[in-house]
Amino acid sequence: MTLNDPKSSEAPEWWRHAVIYQVYPRSFADSDGDGIGDLPGITSRLPYLRDLGVDALWISPFYTSPQKDHGYDVADYRDIDPLFGTLEDADRLVATAHELGLKLIVDLVPNHTSDAHAWFQAALAAGPGSAERARYLFREGRGEDGSQPPNNWSSVFGGPAWTRVEDGQWYLHLFDSTQPDLDWRNPEVGDMFEDVLRFWLDRGVDGFRVDVAHGLVKEESLRDQVVDEGDTPASGEINPEAVSSMVERTMRDEPMWDQPEVHEVYRRWRTVLDSYDGDRMMVAEAWTQSAESMARFVRPDEMHQSFNFSWLLAPWSAEEFASVVTGTLEALSGVGASPTWVLSNHDVVRHVTRYGGGAVGLARARAATLAMLALPGSSYLYEGEELGLEQVDVEPEHRQDPSWFRTGEVGRDGCRVPVPWSGDAAPYGFGPGDAQPWLPQPDDWAPLTVAAQQADPDSTLAFYQKALAARRAFAETAGDEVELLDLGRDVLAFRRGPLTVVVNCGETPVTRPAGDVVASSGPVSDLLPVDTAVWLTTGD
Known part of the structure; x- marks a missing residue:
């Protein structure tokens, strides 16, 4: 292909x-x-x-x-x-x-600032409904007393993605609680x-x-995020x-x-x-x-x-x-x-x-x-x-x-x-x-x-060092076409311009295609060892 x-x-x-x-x-x-x-x-x-x-x-x-x-x-x-x-x-x-x-x-x-950023400190001081809080995602909580997070989102770092402040509002942090998310709908x-x-x-x-x-x-x-049964919020x-x-x-x-x-x-x-x-x-x-x-x-x-x-x-x-x-x-x-x-x-x-x-x-x-x-x-x-x-x-x-x-x-x-x-x-x-x-x-x-x-x-x-030096010689001149080659299900092989690349991901050595060795990840001979890659060129 x-x-x-x-x-x-x-x-x-x-x-x-x-x-x-x-x-x-x-x-x-x-x-x-x-x-x-x-x-x-x-x-x-x-x-x-x-x-x-x-x-x-x-x-x-x-x-x-x-x-x-x-x-x-x-x-x-x-x-x-x-x-x-x-x-x-x-x-x-x-x-x-x-x-x-x-x-x-x-x-x-x-995506977020520190909670020590001047904007967030101003938001905490200004209170609900303020222009300062509008730079972040502050919301009222759920439940009769607002004691539940505004939605079911989870933090990347574990736990809920919401933290409640002293006046009762919650702010969103998709990461740590010290990293409040900005509201990018605010100009x-x-x-x-x-x-x-x-x-x-x-x-x-x-x-x-x-x-x-x-x-x-x-x-x-x-x-709320729609979560499949038995799963947890992403x-x-x-x-x-x-x-x-x-x-x-x-x-x-x-x-x-x-x-x-x-x-x-x-x-x-x-x-x-x-x-x-x-x-x-x-x-x-x-x-x-x-x-x-x-x-x-x-x-x-x-x-x-x-x-x-x-x-x-x-x-x-x-x-x-x-x-x-x-x-x-x-x-x-x-x-x-x-x-x-x-x-x-x-x-x-x-x-x-x-x-x-x-x-x-x-x-x-x-x-x-x-x-x-x-x-x-x-x-x-x-x-x-x-x-x-x-x-x-x-x-x-x-x-x-x-x-x-x-x-x-x-x-x-x-x-x-x-x-x-x-x-x-x-x-x-x-x-x-x-x-x-x-x-x-x-x-x-x-x-x-x-x-x-x-x-x-x-x-x-x-x-x-050797691989990067070899790459520099062809990176801009080999073109952007990649032709995948079929050398077996356990071998990744492709051709890009004058370069043929072969990677043996299998459990036994494979025959190395013809060509001059430009670079290799390990010792190679007529056989390409397991867990080894080689760059070849025919010199055409």
Whole structure:
């Protein structure tokens, strides 16, 4: 089957074929020895990202925040939290990235603010019926005394999505109770965020990753969610049956997500971005129920990209991978958008662990990464995946994810443990001196540090560097047509331009097709071993 996006091959925009590296700032590099990563730490490690071979970095929130959800609870969108530095540090980071040829994307959190935001504090002080409360979703409770929540919605982090304040009203929070949802039907909200966009665009950022992009607008009546018998109200993103994993979206009633009016928000934002030079871009974190719904976020006058979580959610299966490729490219071809591919981020179990852990998990992770990097569009990497890091079992006394405190589920701390840079013991060069990082690092990480892997030509870091260098040679010239090949049900195989990609997801080696080896996820011969991928070219 041949799939084609006829527009993307003509477009010069940098983001269409970029490899973008996510930095979780508190876990990347610590410059001052307080155990928490910061902006100067990121700046000091930018040459590493350049040498790794990525095109851009996306930085999770660094704004002023009480840190109840580690920065996704924003108190001031136009300033830097002292944990991470200053606005001057942010300016220096942007300038240094550009000097090194790297683009910089910042995180934007528009669905909710912190309860410490000046707007919410004013809403609490002003009382029911005020203009200040109209910026959020305050409602009267149900029951004779109003003691029941206004509807049956659940928080993503567990429990009800409503909290009652002293005067008796309730406010909506689809996440933690310290993260009240904004009312995007109020024009003041849209005006404020246009100012925020311009503030950071004027400082030189190249784009925005938009948090919970599918959640800004709720169905206006805030009606109850219709729940199937034996089910519970949909909680959005955290799957209680898979620790720290995002839920696979299913077709169900969701009046809190993916409402049609949300697209007007992004049309307005697109106009703002298009008024700046340099191909400024937006990428949506939109957990939608279908590829078709996801595609609506990337129509020509809205977002530039949307995360393709189907690739992340697919099990280790050639048939499942092929289905994701087919469905993704078919859905996007009608809107002229380029696809994205991602295997890990700060919210999900690291993919080495998801694929089985240990040597098997690492082999599969490398193979899935090589397949991902060969596909048209952009690839998003998460800090530490180039080192082959696995999910860490963080002890309960050290856990800090708000979902852990609300539900008792393990939460997302295990994928957020700080990066090991050098040395034989924690903190592994994460910061100066011996200050331990905010989440403890495992005792057996010495062979996984950047320094250790830089000295090993067969390391996972070396694999990523080689794969990214090979990708750069063809990413923009191989075209956007993908032809799926039938080499058996346990083999994912496709052709893109001069490149043939083969991934053995089965239990026995398979014959490797003819061609010169451009890159591989492990040793290959005339046979392609299990859990291994290879790029081939015939040289035509």
